[in-house]
Amino acid sequence: MKQKNAALVCFSGGQDSTTCLFWAKKHFARVEAVCFTYGQKHSLEIKIARKIADKAQVSFHLLDVSLLGQLAPNSLTDASIPIDTEKPEESYPNTFVPGRNMVFLTFAAVMARNKGIFHLVTGVSEADYSGYSDCRDTFIRSLNVTLNLAMDEQFVIHTPLMNWDKKAVWQLSDELGAFDLVRNQTLTCYNGIPADGCGACPACKLRQEGLESYLQTKNS
Amino acid sequence: MKQKNAALVCFSGGQDSTTCLFWAKKHFARVEAVCFTYGQKHSLEIKIARKIADKAQVSFHLLDVSLLGQLAPNSLTDASIPIDTEKPEESYPNTFVPGRNMVFLTFAAVMARNKGIFHLVTGVSEADYSGYSDCRDTFIRSLNVTLNLAMDEQFVIHTPLMNWDKKAVWQLSDELGAFDLVRNQTLTCYNGIPADGCGACPACKLRQEGLESYLQTKNS
Numbered sequence A, B: 001m002k003q004k005n006a007a008l009v010c011f012s013g014g015q016d017s018t019t020c021l022f023w024a025k026k027h028f029a030r031v032e033a034v035c036f037t038y039g040q041k042h043s044l045e046i047k048i049a050r051k052i053a054d055k056a057q058v059s060f061h062l063l064d065v066s067l068l069g070q071l072a073p074n075s076l077t078d079a080s081i082p083i084d085t086e087k088p089e090e091s092y093p094n095t096f097v098p099g100r101n102m103v104f105l106t107f108a109a110v111m112a113r114n115k116g117i118f119h120l121v122t123g124v125s126e127a128d129y130s131g132y133s134d135c136r137d138t139f140i141r142s143l144n145v146t147l148n149l150a151m152d153e154q155f156v157i158h159t160p161l162m163n164w165d166k167k168a169v170w171q172l173s174d175e176l177g178a179f180d181l182v183r184n185q186t187l188t189c190y191n192g193i194p195a196d197g198c199g200a201c202p203a204c205k206l207r208q209e210g211l212e213s214y215l216q217t218k219n220s
Helices: A015-027 A044-055 A067-071 A100-114 A137-151 A166-175 A179-185 A202-219 B015-027 B044-055 B067-071 B100-114 B137-151 B166-175 B179-185 B202-219
Strands: A006-010 A030-037 A059-064 A119-121 A156-158 B003-010 B030-037 B059-064 B117-121 B156-158
Touching: A006 A015, A006 A100, A015 A030, A015 A044, A015 A119, A015 A166, A015 A179, A030 A044, A030 A100, A044 A059, A044 A179, A059 A100, A059 B067, A067 B059, A067 B100, A100 A119, A100 A137, A100 B067, A100 B100, A100 B137, A137 A156, A137 B100, A137 B137, A166 A179, A166 A202, B003 B015, B003 B100, B015 B030, B015 B044, B015 B117, B015 B166, B015 B179, B030 B044, B030 B100, B044 B059, B044 B179, B059 B100, B100 B117, B100 B137, B137 B156, B166 B179, B166 B202
Parallel strands: A006 A030, A006 A119, A030 A059, A119 A156, B003 B030, B003 B117, B030 B059, B117 B156
Antiparallel strands: none
């Protein structure tokens, strides 16, 4: 049976997807979260995601797509590859996992359909510094059509952060009443350190710059 | 490095994908095969696929996507669900595995990209009696665009059987010099019996009708 006012959120326990989880809670009567494990170095990420979902009183599902990490080498799943600290000029940083968002959203759609849920939420953003192709709006729209054709259904993929930089994401989490939770409990750092993180990796720098910028605006 | 004249075939060891394997061998200098296991009842399918790939002198890769069978109940992976022998009037037969071809082709593309291969081959056909949504040409074209956007690459998905019924597929296998191999060694039967199969399930009936029709034309 179709659950018209229900959504499934692709959820990692990071800043963006946690903000999306609270965005979904505001807009849908029933929200569930799906988290993907794919051989990331930091399994702490999953523990943190589960804990945040519990706090948000949202059902938490964990799907193992470790096949993805095995098929294409990348620095997030292969401990022998040091993480790029800068984006190479003519290619993606080696944190790019080819096909990742496509695999995540496809499995999320199969799971959602079986639950009668047709709203999917993902925290991808075009404003992301790396310009990953599978975070772009064009890709998400094309994927939405393809999913609908694949299963002859009417899924709607929501991307509340698509055009927003990290400063705006901090602001949104504040408006949703989740600022403290996002600041103190999420994990974004490539080195696996929660909250403010290591402070040195690209993900921490981006998060920190956005936070400082938001706090300046807020306090001025 | 890009392998311009190489193709990766989605291969199950059935009539259609075996015909596609030989089609690919005719059109590409280098061909590899990828086979997916997703909790099918008949693991014999995989043994047969491997044997045919060996005979065709094609590299054989096996990917485990059993997550798919776990996410959505269907009669191909759940032994407690009897297989529909007729298509229900207003829905798919319960042999429909939602998202199957999308998951297969997405993982195939990730694997292919890592090998420098950008031609993908699949044996889907619109003429298939069940009208599965993920066998339609529109879906495959949409998926092709989505894959290219996801990874910022130029994949080409080939569907040599798209508009052909089973009779025409028998004819193609004959033209490719693979008629006897397809007839005697492939496995299409839902009850897991190779070659002519059980003769009673929908897959066997379709295969048999096509074969008889082709042999009549050939011998007349």
